[in-house]
Amino acid sequence: MTNQDQKSILSIENLDVDYRVDRQNVAALRDIELSISKGARVGLVGESGCGKSTLLKTIMGVLPGNAEIRTGKVALNGSDLLSMDTEERRKTRWADISMITQSALNALNPVHKIGAQIVEAIQAHSNQTTIQARAHAAKLFEMVGVPPGRLDDYPHQFSGGMRQRAVIAMALALQPEVILADEPTTALDVIVQDQIFERLFELQDQQGFALVLVTHDLALVVESCETMVVMYAGVIVEMGPTHQIARSPQHPYSAGLRYAIPDPTADREPISIPGSPPDLSVGTKGCRFAERCPLAIEKCVEQSPELKSTNNEGHKVRCHRSAEMPDHLEQFQHQAFWRNNAS
Amino acid sequence: MLRSLSKFFAIIWQSPSGRVSLVICGICVGIAVFGPLLAPYGPTERIYDDAGKLVRLSPPTLDHWLGTTLLGRDVMSQMLWGARPALIIGVLTALGTVIIGVNIGLLAGYLGGHVDNFLMRLTDIFLGLPFLPFIIVLLSLTGQNIWTIIFAMMIVMWRSTARIVRAEVLSLRERQFIAAAKTTGASDFDIIYKEIAPNIMPFALVGVTFALAWAIITEASIGFLGFGDPNVVSWGTIIYDAYASQMMYRAPWWVVPPGIAIMILVTSVYFIGRAYEEVVNPRIKQAG
C-alpha cells in the first residue's frame, strides 16, 4: 500500500451505473476510479448531464428506482458500502458521509420546522434527547451564520441563502468524514455564493472533513480545490492536482473547459466547445469525446482509451493523444481551432 | 379544436387501459346509436305469451336474455334503449358544464381584481351547494324532462372546472407570450380566447371526461330518486322501476344489468380521463 492509499477515506473502483429508460439502458457512469483523501477538497466538474449527480447519489445510496449499479465498489474507510445490508447502510449515512444538495428549497420538507429536520438527522443516529439535539442544532446554526432563534421557522420563511446555510448546518450535524456538495449555490446571487463558500471552506479547515464539490464554476475549483476531477459523458477523463490541470490540461475536453473561463491577464476570448454531449446508450465504442474533439483520429473512434497515469504524481488522463497535448495547448485557446477541427 | 381532439385520442390510445376504455366507450356509443334498432321490443312494450298472458318477472330465457319486468317488459330491450338518454344527457351536460366553467375560470383568472373576487365568491357558494338535493328541488319545480335535467346538472357542476381553469390561467398570465401579445396591443378578448384558451384545452378535455362520468352517475341517481323524465327509459329509470315495484330483490336480472352497464361505462370514462391527464399534466388532480 502506498502512502496515498492509507490516507484515502473514500475510494471508488470500477463503477458502472445504468439508467433504464423505456426498456433501453443509458450508460450514466462507466469505469469510475476515484480516491478521496482525508480532509481533501476535490472539485468535480463537467458539462450538465455528464453524471456528477449520479455519482454522488451512488455514493449516498439514493439512486432512483430505474438505476442499476452494474459493477463496482464504493469503499468508505475500507468497507464496501454497496454490499452492506440496509440497516448498516442506513447507519453510515450522514454519520460518515453527508450531502449538501443541489436545491435547498426542495430538499427541506415544507411542512416541518427546519430545526426539527436537523434534530431528526441527529436522532436518527444517536440517543440524544430532543433538547440535547436542539442545543446541538443551535450551535450548528451559529457555525453557518444563521441566528439560532430561527430554528423554529419553516423553510418558506427562510431566504434562499439561509436555506442553503441550513442545509450545510444539517450536513455538519454528525461531523461526517466526507461531505458531498452538489452545486450548493446555484440559484443564489454571486455575493451570497461567495459568503457561503467562504464559510464552508472555513468549516472544512476547522473540522477536517473531506469535501467533494460539484460545480460548474471552474474558476472556483481552480482557486480553492487542490484536486480536480473532470467528467465527460459518464467517464472521468482527467483528474489530478488542480494547478497542473489548470496550467497544462492533458485531455482536450479539460482544455476546452479550462479555456472557456475568461482570463483577464491573457489577451484572448473565452472559447466554447462546439456540439453537444453524445448519446449515452449502452454499446457505443470509442472515446466518448471523439466527435467533438479537434484532435480525434481513427483510433479514437475505434477504441476507448484507458485512464492512465501521466508523468506527474497523482495525475491521470483518459486520452490516446494526451502525450501530444502540450504541443497543441496554444491552438486550443482559439475558437477557430475547435470549430474547424471538430469531426 | 379538431387537432386537439385527434391528439386527445392519440394520447389515450398509447396507454393500454386507455385503449380498452376507448373501445368500451365506442361500444356504448354504438349501442346508443343503434341499440333501438337492435332491440327486439320497444322499451315500454308489454309482452304476452301465446296464451295471451302477460310475461311478468320472467327470469332470463332464450326469448328474453335478461328476463322481463313486473309489467312484462323485456329488460334486454330496455337496456338497449336506455343507453341513448344516458349518453345524450351525459355528453350535453359535460360539454355545457365545461363551457361554463372554462369561461368563468378564464374571466376570473385573466381579469383578476373585483371580477375575480366576485366570480370566486360565486364559485364558493356553488361549492357549498348540496349537489343532488339542489337538483331535486330544482327539478321538482321546473318539471322533469331531459332538458331540465341537463340544465339542473350544469348549474351545479361547472364549479370545479372553473376553479382548476382559473388557477392555470393565473400562472399562464405571467408568461412571456401573454406579455408579448399585450404589447402588440391585442384586446383582452383576443388574449383570452386566442392566446390563453388554447393552452387551457387539455384541462378542458380532462374536465369533460370527469364531468361526463359524474353526469352519467347523477342522471342515474336522479332517475332512481324518481325525478327522471317519466317518458324516457334510461339505465337509471330501469333501476328505479325495479326499486319502486318492490320486486327488485326477487328479480336480480332486472336490477343488475343496468347497474353493471353504468359501472363499466363510467369506469372506462374515468380511465380515459386519467390516461390523458397523466400525459398532459401530471400535476392536476381529478375533481368533481
Next chain:
Amino acid sequence: MRQFLIKRTWHALLTLFVMSTVMFFMFRLLPGDPTATVISPALYPKAQEALKAQFGLDKPLFEQYLIYLRNLVLLDFGISFHTLRPVAGEIGNRLINTLVLILPSMIVAYAIGAFVGAMVAWKRGSKLEGALVLIATALQSTPVFWLGMLAILFFSIRLDLFPVGHIVSPGMFPEANLQMYLSLDFLHHLALPFMVNVAYQFCFPFLLMRSTMLSTIGEDYIELARMKGVPEKRILYHHAMRNSMLPLATTLPMILGWAVAGSVVIETVFSWPGLGLLMVEAVGRSDYPVVQAAFLLIAVLTVAGTLFADVLYGILDPRITYQ
C-alpha cells in the same frame, strides 16, 4: 389565525344567506306552484284566502322574504303542509340520523382510503396496486344506490344477516332517544348502510392519496431524509404520508359535501329516516316548508364541512398565511 377564522366564517354565512335567498325565490318564482297540493283550487276562494293567510302567503313577496329570513334566524322553519306541525320539531331527529350514518362512515372511509392508498404507492408496482385501482375506480363509477341494492340483495335477502332497511325494528323504540342509538338493534340496522357508504367513499381518498404519494416519493426532501439515515418507516409516515395529506385536505370539503348530498340516495335505498330521505319524501308531497328546511340544513352541513376543511388545511400546511 383568528382573522382567518372570522373571514372564513363570514364567507360561510354569506354562502348560506345567498342559498336561502335563492331557495326562497326559487319556490315562489319558478313555474310550479308548491302550494297547489295544500290549497286545492277546488276550494272556495274565501277558504283559499284563509289558508294562504294562515301560511303567510297573502303578504307581498318582499315582506314574505323578510319574515322568512327572520324566522330562519330564529330557527323557525314554519309549519309542514303535510303534518301541519312545526317543521323544526320533525327535523331534529332526522339530522341526527343522517349524522350518525354519514360522519362515522366518512371518517372510516377516509382513514382506510388514505392509509391503503399510501401503502400501495409506497410499494409501487405491486399486483395489489393495480387490482385496487381498478376496483376503486369501478366502485366510484357505480351508482351508490345500486351498490346498496346489491348489498341488500346479498347480505339481507340471501344471507339474512342484516335487516332490509330502516333505522330500528318497527315498534322497538316509539321515541328516538339516546337509548335507541345505543341499542344493538340500531347497530344491526346501521351496519349495512354504513359498510356500503364506506365502500363507496373509500375510493376517492384512496385514489387521490395514491397518486399524491407517487409524486411525493420523488421529492427531494424524501431523498434527503433517506440520505440522513432516517429509518424507512419514519420517512413513510413523517414525510411522505404527512405531506401527501395536503391535497386530501383540500378536497375534503368537496367530499363532505358530496357525502352529505349523497345521503339523499343512500338513505332512500335503506329507508334510513335522515334528512335526505325526508327531503325526497317532502319534495314528493310538495311540502315545501320541509323541503326548504331539510335543504338548508344539508347546506349548513356542507358549508360547515368546507369551513372545517379550510381550517384543517391551514393547520396542515404552514405555508398558508392567514391574511
